[in-house]
Amino acid sequence: MLIVRQIDDLPAELRGGAVTIGNFDGVHRGHARLVERLRMRAQDVGGPAIVFTFDPHPVRLLRPEQCPPPLTWTERKAELLARLGVDGVVAYPTSRALLGLSARQFFDQIVVEKLAAKAMVEGPNFYFGRSREGNVSLLGEFTAAAGMTLDVVASAEEQGQMISSSRIRNLIGDQGDVAAAGAMLTAPYRLRGIVTHGAGRGATIGFPTANLEGIDTLLPAHGVYAGVGWRGDKSWPAAINIGPNPTFGESTAKLEAHLIGCNESLYGQPMELDFLDRLRDVRRFDTTVELTDQVSQDIASAQRIAAQLAPPPPFREGR
Ligand SMILES: Cc1cc2nc3c(=O)[nH]c(=O)nc-3n(C[C@H](O)[C@H](O)[C@H](O)COP(=O)(O)O)c2cc1C
Numbered sequence: 001m002l003i004v005r006q007i008d009d010l011p012a013e014l015r016g017g018a019v020t021i022g023n024f025d026g027v028h029r030g031h032a033r034l035v036e037r038l039r040m041r042a043q044d045v046g047g048p049a050i051v052f053t054f055d056p057h058p059v060r061l062l063r064p065e066q067c068p069p070p071l072t073w074t075e076r077k078a079e080l081l082a083r084l085g086v087d088g089v090v091a092y093p094t095s096r097a098l099l100g101l102s103a104r105q106f107f108d109q110i111v112v113e114k115l116a117a118k119a120m121v122e123g124p125n126f127y128f129g130r131s132r133e134g135n136v137s138l139l140g141e142f143t144a145a146a147g148m149t150l151d152v153v154a155s156a157e158e159q160g161q162m163i164s165s166s167r168i169r170n171l172i173g174d175q176g177d178v179a180a181a182g183a184m185l186t187a188p189y190r191l192r193g194i195v196t197h198g199a200g201r202g203a204t205i206g207f208p209t210a211n212l213e214g215i216d217t218l219l220p221a222h223g224v225y226a227g228v229g230w231r232g233d234k235s236w237p238a239a240i241n242i243g244p245n246p247t248f249g250e251s252t253a254k255l256e257a258h259l260i261g262c263n264e265s266l267y268g269q270p271m272e273l274d275f276l277d278r279l280r281d282v283r284r285f286d287t288t289v290e291l292t293d294q295v296s297q298d299i300a301s302a303q304r305i306a307a308q309l310a311p312p313p314p315f316r317e318g319r
């Protein structure tokens with residue numbers, strides 16, 4: 001799987017294939033349905049299956065104050081798309097020039113000239129070109145005139161409602177419902193950060209925690225979660241706390257994870273965390289003993305949930 005960040009000298013193996021365009025944030029089941037069709041069409045035309053995506057999300061440039069943190073960083077998105085069988089991801093650096101192209105210009109300059117696409121696949125809610133002026137019906141006219149095929153796949157739904165990245169962002173960020181989000185994603189919700197020092201209290205009360213900073217994607221709502229911590233290929237079940245430490249009078253929110261059975265020094269290391277389920281609200285306990293009793297139960301729950309929902313191993317290129 002190839003990931004490229006420009007299209008001026010696109011490698012020949014990424015030209016002349018089937019193309020889908022969009023943000024693909026999170027890589028949800030709707031995206032997976034689309035990629036399934038994309039692979040079929042790529043096979044029909046004897047070319048690669050290509051996802052053209054924008055980095056960053058166009059809204060970050062157009063209305064930064066309204067832009068929520070993304071669900072995935074670019075390499076993670078590419079890794080999830082590769083697992084679905086995509087041959088190449090174009091993570092195009094979003095610019096005002098690109099967003100200013102009309103639908104016609106975008107199609108001619110990007111789809112025809114640069115990607116030399118022979119087939120396109122999109123969902124029904126696809127828009128393209130300046131101010132989202134082009135829809136799938138216009139794209140149908142453009143592709144037909146250019147001798148390409150266009151497949152518009154039916155929406156993937158969950159509980160009668162269309163799956164979308166925005167819906168998943170709301171579930172995770174507002175409600176902390178990572179289980180419902182996970183049911184719509186193609187892999188459990190994952191974030192990454194760097195392990196830093198906390199107050200150093202955790203180890204003294206029986207559960208050391210890795211405090212994570214530098215998180216560049218959406219933070220789930222405050223709460224205690226069951227998950228899995230990853231360092232490279234190694235993983236541990238994790239009990240995760242997002243929020244303040246009211247038992248100790250600390251009101252600053254942080255993210256900390258107790259990695260069950262891990263006795264490695266993690267400080268300064270990058271770490272990834274999968275979120276599987278939300279266990280409870282963060283609350284104040286009257287005594288440290290009551291807190292540690294509750295955290296012991298959280299750890300047991302996290303271990304059980306992680307064992308049931310073991311995620312696939314991390315993707316490595318060339319696998
Ligand atoms: C699974 C888990 C659940 C936690 N739940 C709470 C909680 O409900 N209330 C609270 O005050 N602190 C909670 N904590 C945070 C502890 O207070 C914190 O880990 C401890 O004070 C150590 O902090 P330190 O890493 O800064 O040393 C929780 C921590 C973990 C790992």
Ligand SMILES: Nc1ncnc2c1ncn2[C@@H]1O[C@H](COP(=O)(O)OP(=O)(O)OP(=O)(O)O)[C@@H](O)[C@H]1O
Nearest residue numbers: 022023024030122123125126155156163164165166
């Ligand atoms: N539930 C779905 N079923 C089928 N196709 C979908 C679904 N959701 C999005 N698509 C299609 O996937 C492509 C990429 O969509 P994109 O990621 O930009 O949209 P989205 O998931 O609706 O995100 P957002 O909520 O941020 O608008 C588009 O062709 C879109 O129509």
